[in-house]
Amino acid sequence: GNTKTPIKEICDKELLPQQFVYKIAKKLAKAGIIELSRGVGGGCRLICDLHDISLLTLIAIMDADRPISACMQTNYHCPWREKYRQVCLVHTHLSHLQKEINEKLHSYSLYTILFDTHI
Numbered sequence: 155g156n157t158k159t160p161i162k163e164i165c166d167k168e169l170l171p172q173q174f175v176y177k178i179a180k181k182l183a184k185a186g187i188i189e190l191s192r193g194v195g196g197g198c199r200l201i202c203d204l205h206d207i208s209l210l211t212l213i214a215i216m217d218a219d220r221p222i223s224a225c226m227q228t229n230y231h232c233p234w235r236e237k238y239r240q241v242c243l244v245h246t247h248l249s250h251l252q253k254e255i256n257e258k259l260h261s262y263s264l265y266t267i268l269f270d271t272h273i
Contacts, residue, residue: 156199157199158195158196158198158199160196160197161175161197161198163197164198179198181217182198186201186202187200187201187202187207187215188200188202203265204263204264204265204268204269206263207264208259208262208263208264209259209262209263209264209267210256210260211260212264221252222248222251223244223245223252225244226252232245
């Protein structure tokens with residue numbers, strides 16, 4: 155709706171520190187998920203459909219989309235692969251696992267995480 159919720163109210167209700175909530179709110183506003191305003195009558199307001207935002211997208215917005223192994227990071231130079239000039243089976247299996255994790259995270263919307271009681 156058009157109702158703005160003050161950050162302090164969110165902090166009190168969810169038992170979260172204000173600095174933490176402001177940091178998250180800024181990232182969500184930058185991503186176009188919420189509208190954020192300061193001052194009298196300020197607060198935040200949801201401006202997107204929670205069905206359209208996946209958990210994987212939220213993780214990326216929070217800059218937390220780190221692979222399960224450092225060897226899968228872009229531009230990673232693996233000393234083992236460089237020394238033995240072979241395919242690393244650990245890396246191969248972890249890559250498949252990371253793909254499955256990403257697909258699963260993509261299958262959950264924020265709406266599902268917050269409101270779906272059919273677990």
